[in-house]
Amino acid sequence: MNIITSKSNNGIKNAKKLHQKKYRTDSYLIEGWHLFEEAVNYQASIRQIFVLEAFLDRVEGMDQVTVVTPEILELLADSKTPQGIVAEIALEPATIPIELQGRYLYLEDVQDPGNVGTMIRTADAAGFDGVILSKASADIYSLKVLRSMQGSHFHLPIWKMDRAELFESASKSNTPVLATTLSKSSIDYRQLPQMDQFILVMGNEGNGISQEMAAQADQLIHIPMPGRAESLNVAVAAGILMFYLRKF
Amino acid sequence: MNIITSKSNNGIKNAKKLHQKKYRTDSYLIEGWHLFEEAVNYQASIRQIFVLEAFLDRVEGMDQVTVVTPEILELLADSKTPQGIVAEIALEPATIPIELQGRYLYLEDVQDPGNVGTMIRTADAAGFDGVILSKASADIYSLKVLRSMQGSHFHLPIWKMDRAELFESASKSNTPVLATTLSKSSIDYRQLPQMDQFILVMGNEGNGISQEMAAQADQLIHIPMPGRAESLNVAVAAGILMFYLRKF
Numbered sequence: 269m270n271i272i273t274s275k276s277n278n279g280i281k282n283a284k285k286l287h288q289k290k291y292r293t294d295s296y297l298i299e300g301w302h303l304f305e306e307a308v309n310y311q312a313s314i315r316q317i318f319v320l321e322a323f324l325d326r327v328e329g330m331d332q333v334t335v336v337t338p339e340i341l342e343l344l345a346d347s348k349t350p351q352g353i354v355a356e357i358a359l360e361p362a363t364i365p366i367e368l369q370g371r372y373l374y375l376e377d378v379q380d381p382g383n384v385g386t387m388i389r390t391a392d393a394a395g396f397d398g399v400i401l402s403k404a405s406a407d408i409y410s411l412k413v414l415r416s417m418q419g420s421h422f423h424l425p426i427w428k429m430d431r432a433e434l435f436e437s438a439s440k441s442n443t444p445v446l447a448t449t450l451s452k453s454s455i456d457y458r459q460l461p462q463m464d465q466f467i468l469v470m471g472n473e474g475n476g477i478s479q480e481m482a483a484q485a486d487q488l489i490h491i492p493m494p495g496r497a498e499s500l501n502v503a504v505a506a507g508i509l510m511f512y513l514r515k516f
Numbered sequence: 517m518n519i520i521t522s523k524s525n526n527g528i529k530n531a532k533k534l535h536q537k538k539y540r541t542d543s544y545l546i547e548g549w550h551l552f553e554e555a556v557n558y559q560a561s562i563r564q565i566f567v568l569e570a571f572l573d574r575v576e577g578m579d580q581v582t583v584v585t586p587e588i589l590e591l592l593a594d595s596k597t598p599q600g601i602v603a604e605i606a607l608e609p610a611t612i613p614i615e616l617q618g619r620y621l622y623l624e625d626v627q628d629p630g631n632v633g634t635m636i637r638t639a640d641a642a643g644f645d646g647v648i649l650s651k652a653s654a655d656i657y658s659l660k661v662l663r664s665m666q667g668s669h670f671h672l673p674i675w676k677m678d679r680a681e682l683f684e685s686a687s688k689s690n691t692p693v694l695a696t697t698l699s700k701s702s703i704d705y706r707q708l709p710q711m712d713q714f715i716l717v718m719g720n721e722g723n724g725i726s727q728e729m730a731a732q733a734d735q736l737i738h739i740p741m742p743g744r745a746e747s748l749n750v751a752v753a754a755g756i757l758m759f760y761l762r763k764f
Binding site for chain 2 (some may be wrong): 382386389390391392393394395396416418419420423424491493494495496497498499500501503504505506507508511514515516
């Protein structure tokens with residue numbers, strides 16, 4: 269067990285760098301007990317544990333524990349209430365699957381970290397087999413995405429693929445790509461049959477799916493809205509669709 | 517048309533006070549062109565318009581226009597990109613309905629502004645007849661709620677009622693109260709019949725609905741989750757339920 273009381277300690281400075289995507293090449297930070305317990309339960313590789321002295325008993329017997337001051341913990345955390353713990357976790361990117369047989373969610377350039385995290389959490393809840401993100405989507409290892417994912421990245425595989433790779437994988441596995449639009453010329457999602465193999469595509473918050481995605485997708489779908497709102501929040505729309513297409 | 521270039525101008529100081537709930541007794545601020553256009557379209561009473569000079573042509577012929585500097589606009593806005601306009605709108609609270617006949621959403625102590633705003637927007641999209649908030653729910657006239665509502669408060673009535681008032685109204689109109697829980701001892705929402713008159717209750721993010729609500733509700737429901745996530749984001753859960761119970 270180490271004790272660090274100085275903000276200028278090199279270990280603290282290096283850990284804090286993990287707030288920036290460019291430094292998250294092989295590890296990332298999580299904060300709070302819920303995520304930490306998920307990391308332990310799902311046997312993630314925990315590199316370092318930064319904890320307040322008052323919570324030391326909760327990490328008893330663990331390796332790489334460093335006791336820090338509240339000021340240092342706040343520096344390492346993103347939220348104002350880091351709940352006493354921040355940990356550094358090794359990045360273990362999931363290998364790209366050769367076949368995509370099952371239920372998958374593809375996020376094409378979804379940029380809000382809260383939306384990305386919430387959709388991954390919902391895919392996990394709905395029993396999906398994995399989530400695939402385009403390279404321009406929000407990075408899932410930012411503290412904001414991690415907070416809204418609530419540990420779902422420990423439960424299901426998450427990959428990065430651009431559109432070309434996605435369609436290559438989909439075509440190899442004969443998996444239909446269902447892309448969500450706002451256009452009423454696409455079909456009402458409730459006309460979809462029960463399916464247990466598909467890729468559901470959600471697009472960017474402002475622009476929706478790309479023209480190329482719309483052209484290549486096997487089926488365009490939309491959610492009819494009887495009311496007066498012009499659109500749904502993308503994470504809400506994804507939730508409606510995923511629970512309609514859920515594993516029963 | 518006025519021009520204000522000083523941050524210490526009293527009009528600016530007073531407008532800025534509307535960021536605080538205690539000063540929002542009879543007006544509130546909105547920011548951005550989308551909300552402003554909704555306010556115009558739905559004939560909200562616009563008290564003051566603060567606009568950058570570059571956008572003056574978009575408010576031509578309107579009353580109470582004040583040209584401000586980018587620094588002042590940023591001071592009045594909450595977001596970093598207020599898009600050139602902030603306006604003060606008169607509060608016109610909807611009168612409490614005597615009868616609740618239709619589809620309603622009740623938010624019991626939902627505290628996150630983004631969740632509250634997103635659920636009101638979703639209720640609007642699903643064709644609900646109104647939204648009712650408990651007094652401990654987030655104030656809908658905060659800039660954060662307004663941003664995620666995207667103008668839905670101009671489309672459908674929103675009331676405040678505590679639990680006792682809610683059940684009094686519900687019982688007068690013979691409207692069943694459906695309360696959402698995480699408990700598997702409640703019924704799967706897909707067992708609900710098609711209904712065109714009900715109040716759907718969503719609870720607090722951390723604690724769910726109150727014990728009193730659970731005891732008084734006519735029907736407790738839950739969303740079964742085949743995956744490994746422990747719960748859904750409350751706005752996603754509300755979206756799944758509202759679109760299941762939507763107006764067709």
